[in-house]
Amino acid sequence: MKVGFIGLGNVGGKLAGSLLRNRIDLTVLDRNAQVMADFAARGAGIAENAAALMRECDVVITCLPSPAISAAIMDEMLPEVGPGKTWLEMSTTDEAEIRRLAALVEQKGGTAVDCPVSGGCHRADTGNISIFAGCDRQTFERVLPLLTRLGRRVLHTGAVGTASTLKVMTNYLATANLLTCCEALVTMKAAGMDLATTYEAMKISSGTSFVHETESQLILNGSRDVSFTMDLILKDLGLFQTIAERNNVPLEMSPMIIDIMKDGQSRYGERANTDDIIRRLEEATGLSILAEGFPAELIDDEPEEPGYEVFPPGRARPVAAE
Incomplete structure (x- = not known):
């Protein structure tokens, strides 16, 4: 599986780093040339643009700062979407907008999953972050092996839009x-x-x-x-x-x-x-809220472990996931 990743910011860069650490065939794209150069030095491929990334990869992940930017990137990628192509939207976005974009992807024969993360940058850095995934069950089971490389706990939330x-x-x-x-x-x-x-x-x-x-x-x-x-x-x-x-x-x-x-x-x-x-x-x-002995940055001290699906209380594990 060839994976593309667009958006190497505070969260996206760490998620993409987890893919590299887990030896996923990764190509990246970001407007920051230095960040892309750093990923290239670590073994990632560099994409010329979003359309090329979708054309060359089986899965493209986006982790972007706003719904408008996600929509603009999808406009670039959409001509290259077709059967066998999967878009994972890991941005925090509007549920109505992700449904709109997902419908466009599906009309072209591709598959869309909205799968934002939660737990902080320090957990994204170690692969211990939590992931919500909105899509049909069959698609979820197909992308779950990739999601468990990106995060620790993965929750199938229902249809596209529910995760967002x-x-x-x-x-x-x-x-x-x-x-x-x-x-x-x-x-x-x-x-x-x-x-x-x-x-x-x-x-x-x-x-x-x-x-x-x-x-x-x-x-x-x-x-x-x-x-x-x-x-x-x-x-x-x-x-x-x-x-x-x-x-x-x-x-x-x-x-x-x-x-x-x-x-x-x-x-x-x-x-x-x-x-x-x-x-x-x-x-x-006029008070200063400071104290000795506290860290300047958060470090995830949990060891990285294989990710897994979590289930709501009282929800039976689907037979197809056995």
Whole structure:
């Protein structure tokens, strides 16, 4: 199987690196020539353009920053799509847009899967990230061996579009967690609590979360370098809000979260890291939320293991997957 990968950013570059590490025949494409040169030095092929990549590969994976960019890339690739071609969309995108693009791929005889990832850049780097996959069951079983090279836990979510729907939900939850962690840390500092002790109390209690156990460490270190920026999270929050509005759900917290992140973006820059949002409270209180002993970057300390499919509670394992 020849695999093409478009989009070698913070997440995409690490996912593509997992394919190289697992000796997949890989060709890459990115607008950053230096990044492509680095991959070439590691054994990857270099594509001239998106159309050539689709023409030369059996599977093409995209991991891009916005639905508009994904659509533009698909416009380039579509003339080369045909029977035997598979497109894996690993970007965080709009579920209606992925369904539209998937229909175009299928009309040409190809196959489309929306399969965004979740778990952070540090887990993408080690192949331990989680993957959602939206497609029919037969297609899922065909691409599962490749997905388990890219990630650890793979969940078949249903038809095309369901994976993207769930992905933006998880990013909404992660952002809500981030904001509550920021408020908790600043309030405890104001109350005179030791921040390292506060971190541990949160970690071992009912108040813990994945975001706390990862991003709170970067906040306390001061690096706040989570490799995820405010423009991207605002895109994802907007997608989640759109899903709610399409389905007539009158959300209350979501609009507030969007307003807070927009304010952070206006203060600290469009491409500021999302963890910089704590600076709003630091500036409002005059407090510094720092502590000794926390890392400047996240390192996944789980050993890389073969990936596998996970099943929802009460859901029987499909006979065809035995």
